Amino acid sequence: MAGGGISLRELDGRPVSDLAGVGDRKAEALSRVDVRSVLDLLTYYPRRYLDRTREATIGALAVGEEGMVLVRVERVSARRTRGGRSLVEVRVADDTGTLRLTFFNQPWRERQLSEGTEAVVFGRLDRFRGDVQMTNPVVDLVGDRTGRIVAVYPQSEAGGLQSWDMDTLIAEALRRVMMVRGFADPVPTAVRDRYRLVGRAAAYGGIHRPGSMQEVAEARRRLVFDELLRIQLELVQRKVDLERTARGIAHTVDGDLVSAFHERLGFELTVAQRRTISAISADLAEARPMHRLLQGDVGSGKTVVAVSALLAAVQGGHQGAFMAPTGVLAEQHHIGVAGLLAGLTVADPSTLLGSRPLRVDLLTGRTPAAERRRIAADLVAGGVDILIGTHALIQEGVEFGSLGVVVIDEQHKFGVEQRAALRAENSDGTVPDVLVMTATPIPRTAAMTVYGDLDVSVLDELPPGRTPITTEWVADDDDAVWAAVRAEVAEGRQAYVVCPLIDESEALEVRSAEEVYAELSQGGLADLRLGLLHGRVGHAEKEETMGLFRSGAIDVMVATTVIEVGVDVPNATIMVVLDAARFGIAQLHQLRGRVGRGEVASRCLLVGDAPTAEAEERLKALVRTTDGFELAEVDLDLRGEGTIMGERQKGRNDLRLASLRRDREWVEAAREVAIELVGDGDGLAGHADLADEVALFLGEAESAFLLKS
Numbered sequence: 001m002a003g004g005g006i007s008l009r010e011l012d013g014r015p016v017s018d019l020a021g022v023g024d025r026k027a028e029a030l031s032r033v034d035v036r037s038v039l040d041l042l043t044y045y046p047r048r049y050l051d052r053t054r055e056a057t058i059g060a061l062a063v064g065e066e067g068m069v070l071v072r073v074e075r076v077s078a079r080r081t082r083g084g085r086s087l088v089e090v091r092v093a094d095d096t097g098t099l100r101l102t103f104f105n106q107p108w109r110e111r112q113l114s115e116g117t118e119a120v121v122f123g124r125l126d127r128f129r130g131d132v133q134m135t136n137p138v139v140d141l142v143g144d145r146t147g148r149i150v151a152v153y154p155q156s157e158a159g160g161l162q163s164w165d166m167d168t169l170i171a172e173a174l175r176r177v178m179m180v181r182g183f184a185d186p187v188p189t190a191v192r193d194r195y196r197l198v199g200r201a202a203a204y205g206g207i208h209r210p211g212s213m214q215e216v217a218e219a220r221r222r223l224v225f226d227e228l229l230r231i232q233l234e235l236v237q238r239k240v241d242l243e244r245t246a247r248g249i250a251h252t253v254d255g256d257l258v259s260a261f262h263e264r265l266g267f268e269l270t271v272a273q274r275r276t277i278s279a280i281s282a283d284l285a286e287a288r289p290m291h292r293l294l295q296g297d298v299g300s301g302k303t304v305v306a307v308s309a310l311l312a313a314v315q316g317g318h319q320g321a322f323m324a325p326t327g328v329l330a331e332q333h334h335i336g337v338a339g340l341l342a343g344l345t346v347a348d349p350s351t352l353l354g355s356r357p358l359r360v361d362l363l364t365g366r367t368p369a370a371e372r373r374r375i376a377a378d379l380v381a382g383g384v385d386i387l388i389g390t391h392a393l394i395q396e397g398v399e400f401g402s403l404g405v406v407v408i409d410e411q412h413k414f415g416v417e418q419r420a421a422l423r424a425e426n427s428d429g430t431v432p433d434v435l436v437m438t439a440t441p442i443p444r445t446a447a448m449t450v451y452g453d454l455d456v457s458v459l460d461e462l463p464p465g466r467t468p469i470t471t472e473w474v475a476d477d478d479d480a481v482w483a484a485v486r487a488e489v490a491e492g493r494q495a496y497v498v499c500p501l502i503d504e505s506e507a508l509e510v511r512s513a514e515e516v517y518a519e520l521s522q523g524g525l526a527d528l529r530l531g532l533l534h535g536r537v538g539h540a541e542k543e544e545t546m547g548l549f550r551s552g553a554i555d556v557m558v559a560t561t562v563i564e565v566g567v568d569v570p571n572a573t574i575m576v577v578l579d580a581a582r583f584g585i586a587q588l589h590q591l592r593g594r595v596g597r598g599e600v601a602s603r604c605l606l607v608g609d610a611p612t613a614e615a616e617e618r619l620k621a622l623v624r625t626t627d628g629f630e631l632a633e634v635d636l637d638l639r640g641e642g643t644i645m646g647e648r649q650k651g652r653n654d655l656r657l658a659s660l661r662r663d664r665e666w667v668e669a670a671r672e673v674a675i676e677l678v679g680d681g682d683g684l685a686g687h688a689d690l691a692d693e694v695a696l697f698l699g700e701a702e703s704a705f706l707l708k709s
C-alpha cells in the first residue's frame with residue numbers, strides 16, 4: 001500500500017465496534033444510519049458547520065434580522081392549535097435576554113428541547129403579541145463542544161444519535177488512524193500538486209474537525225475530487241478494456257447502399273446529421289467495436305442516422321438490430337424504417353437477379369409463434385437484414401447470422417440491456433458495434449459522468465422548415481385555452497390534451513384521463529371529435545385511435561404520457577398540458593415535441609398553478625426556451641444529479657459530497673486524470689491501490705468486469 005498508510009479498504013474492514021465507546025447499543029444505532037465500518041463513519045459527512053465566530057446574542061439581534069444565537073432552554077410547552085396543528089413553544093435565554101421559539105408541526109421538539117438543553121438556533125427574529133420570537137428556526141444541539149467551527153451531523157431520531165455522538169466517534173476514529181500509520185494516499189503526488197489538493201489526512205481531518213471554513217473548503221475539494229476520480233477511472237477503464245479486448249467488425253463503409261438510402265430521402269441531411277454519420281462511419285470502419293451515444297433533441301432526425309449505421313452493416317453482408325424500449329415504439333419504428341427503406345435491394349448471389357429486396361422484420365412479445373420461428377430461421381441464414389424489436393432481441397438469445405450493428409433507442413429507459421448488447425457475440429467471436437440514442441439531452445459534465453464509457457455525438461441542429469413552438473403558461477379555468485384549441489381545429493389542425501400526471505398509481509391516472517375526456521366531450525369541446533389514449537387502452541384500440549388521429553378523423557387526442565415518445569402527426573399544432581406543474585422538465589420537453597412537427601407554427605399551453613418556487617422555475621424555463629440542452633442545465637440546477645446518476649450507477653453511491661452541478665470543473669479534471677492514468681495500455685492494472693478503491697466504492701461485481709484483462 002502506498003506510503004505504508006492505512007487504505008480505505010482496511011478502514012472498511014474495521015467494524016465501528018472496534019472504537020472505544022462503541023458498545024452493542026451504539027453499534028446498533030449507527031447501523032440504522034448505515035454506519036458499520038470505520039470507513040462508513042469517516043464518510044458520514046457533516047450536514048453543515050456552525051461558525052461560532054459569527055454567533056450573536058439575543059440582546060444584539062434586531063427584529064426582522066436573521067441570526068444565530070447560542071441559548072439555553074428554560075421552559076417547554078406543547079399544545080394543538082385550533083386548526084389541529086401541533087404547536088411547541090420553547091422559552092430560551094442567554095445572558096442578554098429571552099426569546100420564544102415557536103414550532104409548528106414538529107411535536108418531537110418537546111422531547112428534543114428539554115429544560116436545560118443548550119442549542120444553537122438560526123432564524124429570523126420577529127415580534128408577536130409583544131414578545132420577540134423565532135418561528136420554526138433551525139436548531140442544532142451542540143452539547144459541550146468547543147472550537148470555532150463546529151461540524152453538525154445529520155441526526156437520527158430513531159437511533160437516538162446526536163450530532164455530538166458522531167463528532168466524538170469520528171474524532172476517535174481519526175485519532176486512531178493517525179496514531180497507527182496515517183492514511184494511505186493512492187492519488188499520485190504529481191496529480192495532487194497540479195490541482196493543489198490536500199492529502200487524505202488533511203481532507204478527513206478538515207471535513208470533520210476544521211479550524212476554519214477555509215479548511216473545510218480545501219478538504220471538500222479533495223474529497224470531491226476523489227469521488228469523481230473513482231467514477232471516471234471506472235468509466236475510462238471500462239471503455240479502454242472493451243476496446244482492447246473485444247474484437248469488432250471492420251465494416252466496409254464505402255458501399256453504395258447508404259448513399260442510395262440518402263439519395264432517396266426527400267430532404268438534404270443537416271450538417272449535424274452528416275457530421276454524426278461520418279463519425280459513426282469512421283468507428284464502423286475500424287476493427288474495434290463502436291460504443292457511441294447519440295444525443296439529439298426530439299425531432300433532430302436521429303432515425304436517419306440510426307438507419308444509416310444499420311445499412312452500413314447490411315451493405316457488408318452483416319445484419320442490424322434496432323431496439324426500442326417498448327413494443328409499441330418498436331412497431332412504430334418498424335413502420336417508419338420499413339417505409340424509409342422500401343425499394344432498396346441488397347446483393348444476393350443465390351437469386352437470378354443477384355439481388356433481393358432489403359428485408360426489415362419486427363420481433364416483439366406480440367409476434368405470433370409461427371412468425372417468430374420463421375424470423376429465427378431466416379435470421380441465422382442471413383435472410384433478415386434489419387430486425388426491429390424490444391430489448392428481448394438481445395436478451396432472449398435470438399441468434400443472428402452475423403450481427404454487425406446494434407442501435408438502442410431511448411437509452412434512458414434501459415440500463416443493463418445496453419451492457420448485454422455490448423457482450424453479444426457472434427459465432428466467430430466478433431461483437432457488434434453499438435449506437436445508443438437518447439432524446440433526453442443531458443449536460444456535458446453529466447454525460448461525462450453517466451456515459452463516460454461511451455463516445456458522444458450530438459445532433460445540435462433541427463432540420464430546416466420547422467417553425468418554433470410558442471409556449472405559454474396559463475391559469476387554470478382559462479376559457480381561452482379551449483378557445484385556442486377550437487380555433488386550431490377550425491383551421492383544420494389537430495390538438496393534444498395531456499392529462500395530469502399521477503405518479504402514485506396508473507389506475508388513478510387512467511381514471512383522471514377518463515374524467516378529463518368525459519368533461520371535455522360534454523363541455524368545453526363538445527362539438528369536436530375526441531379520442532382517448534392511456535396506459536390501459538388495449539393494443540388494438542390504441543392502434544385504431546392512433547390511426548384515426550393520423551388520418552384526421554379525430555380532432556383532439558386526450559392522452560396521458562403514453563404519447564411522450566414516438567408519436568408523429570405533423571398536423572397536430574397545439575398541445576394543452578393540464579396541471580403542468582406535476583411534470584418534470586424533461587417530460588414536458590418530450591411531450592411538447594409532439595407538436596411543431598410540420599410547417600405550421602405550433603403552440604403549447606401549460607395549464608395550472610405552480611405550487612412551489614421550483615415548479616415555477618420549471619414552467620418558466622419551458623416558456624423561455626425550446627432548447628433541450630438549455631433545459632437540461634436548468635433541470636440539473638433545480639434537481640441535482642440524483643435522477644441522472646440513478647440510472648446507471650450501481651453499488652455504493654459514491655457521490656456523497658460531489659455535485660455534478662457545483663463541481664463541473666472537477667468532473668473535467670477527474671476525467672483528464674483518469675485518461676492520463678488508465679488510458680494507456682495497462683489501465684488500472686498499473687495502479688493497484690486506485691483499482692482497489694474503485695472496486696471498494698463502486699462494487700465488486702462491476703469491477704470484476706472492469707479489471708478482467
Ligand code: ADP
Nearest residue numbers: 267268269270297298299300301302303304463
Ligand atoms: P428524432 O427521432 O430525433 O426525434 P426523427 O428521426 O423521428 O427525429 O425525425 C423527425 C422528423 O424529421 C421525421 O419526420 C424525419 O423524416 C424528419 N427529418 C429527419 N431529418 C431531416 C432532414 N435532414 N431534413 C428534413 N426533415 C428531416
Ligand code: MG
Nearest residue numbers: 302303409566
Ligand atoms: Mg426517434
